[in-house]
Amino acid sequence: MIVAEKKPMEEIIEEVKGYNKILIAGCNECVTVCEAGGKKEVQVLASALRMYFMNQGKEIKIDEVTLERQCDHEYLEEIRNIIDQYDAVLSLACGVGVQFMAEKYFTTPILPGVNTCFLGATEERGFWTERCQACGQCILARTGGICPVSRCAKRLLNGPCGGSTKGKCEIDSNVDCAWQLIIDRLKALGRLEQDYEKLTPIKDWSTDRAGGPRKVVREDVRI
Amino acid sequence: MRLQYPDTIRVVRVPCTGKVDIIHILRSFEKGADGVYVVGCMEGDCRFNNGNIRAKKRVALAKKILDTIGIGGERVQMFNLSSAEGPKFAQYAVEMTDKIKELGANPIKKAFKKKAA
Structure with missing residues (x-):
């Protein structure tokens, strides 16, 4: 699978702070298994960002969605009718998902929420190692x-x-x-x-x- | 043992502290809690082997997140005691309440009040 790591919260805050309506989009595949960008991570990040902006006195709309995959047309199409409600999408998918979404939704900024690392295996929970360079x-x-x-x-x-x-x-x-x-x-x-x-x-x-x-x-x- | 502890505390019962996730802690703050503490069994005494160790790591991560977003990591804490230590439960409740009183209200609430005013 593709192994990714969560980006530091500070970096994500910098990325999104200019937007008022943000959709955080997780991916149910590799990044869920390596606990970097699945539904759970979407919830945690959304909650943390909401609190950060509330604390700053800013009213920002942050919604959550987790797609089956972000590297396939049919799943990316699922957000077509809601994407116009947002100024930006913070995608927690691997680099492939972020780019594919950006190609599909040309006028919406799609920001990466994880660092994509390598093709690897789960040695044990919380420990992944590289196995393939494709x-x-x-x-x-x-x-x-x-x-x-x-x-x-x-x-x-x-x-x-x-x-x-x-x-x-x-x-x-x-x-x-x-x-x-x-x-x-x-x-x-x-x-x-x-x-x-x-x-x-x-x-x-x-x-x-x-x-x-x-x-x-x-x-x-x-x- | 009819022990008294501060009535500001809302107890959420879980089968094991291993059930407590970061999102549960974060949501509590998002909904306006001033502090959250997790009370688990003594380390090494978990009925599910390592539930309390998992909780400890999640509490540590929650602290880190809360520090980063400006809520303050000191508002969340983990305590360990055995099920026979009722007085300690009450003591920790008092300790935590005093600490939170000292820290003041959740800054989110303060920010909102300021805005409303």
Whole structure:
């Protein structure tokens, strides 16, 4: 899922203070799971902002809505008939949701309420780690299901480097060396010979960000 | 034990302090409460293992939010006691009431009164 973090309250206050009618829009997907922009976070933020402005003696209308997803037309359409009532929307969705809403509602300012961080997993409640960089050409079949693109600081495809010490990375002794993990897993799978000993050729990074903004077109499912 | 405690306190009963969410605390202030305190079991004595520890973290976050928005984090507090400590319950009620009296009314109410006047 996409992992995001709540923006500091002070930053959000700065963002919204020029508006009088604000809609806070949460998203029921990834940001709900990582507890940054779901219904609950919308309620807390709305309540805090209402109190902040009341305390300032300003009468500001702050409403709440949580959409199933903000990265799909049909769910964004659900607010079409109410959006004109607001001066701005504070979206707690990831960067995708904020932008998609901004494209759809061209004349309404759509402000971000979270910092979108990475594609990751929930290790435990309140603790998320990165697992994928969406490089567009998955090599997990050869690396024991552990991604060196997202988990190796150098994105090495033939690792480890000299900075790997006791299974940890030189950038931080709390960070696992991805290549140590890969070797351990390949050993457990009995695939060290087939997968590790073979050199990986230079990766085609044009499917990553190097090739500019990306798109996926599936003619078979297009209507 | 017919103990007295200040009648300004409204008791909201929950099955465990782990049920108390930040939004419950914030809404109380939004609706005009001058202070909120959460009374949970002793740490390590939660029947649901860690409900009171969760409440403690939520109270801490509520404090932070209230500080940021200018209401004042000191208006919210967590107390821990065992169910056999009735006198302590009354004592905490008095302590909290005194503290809130010292801090004065919820600033939101003050802001509104000023506007009305």
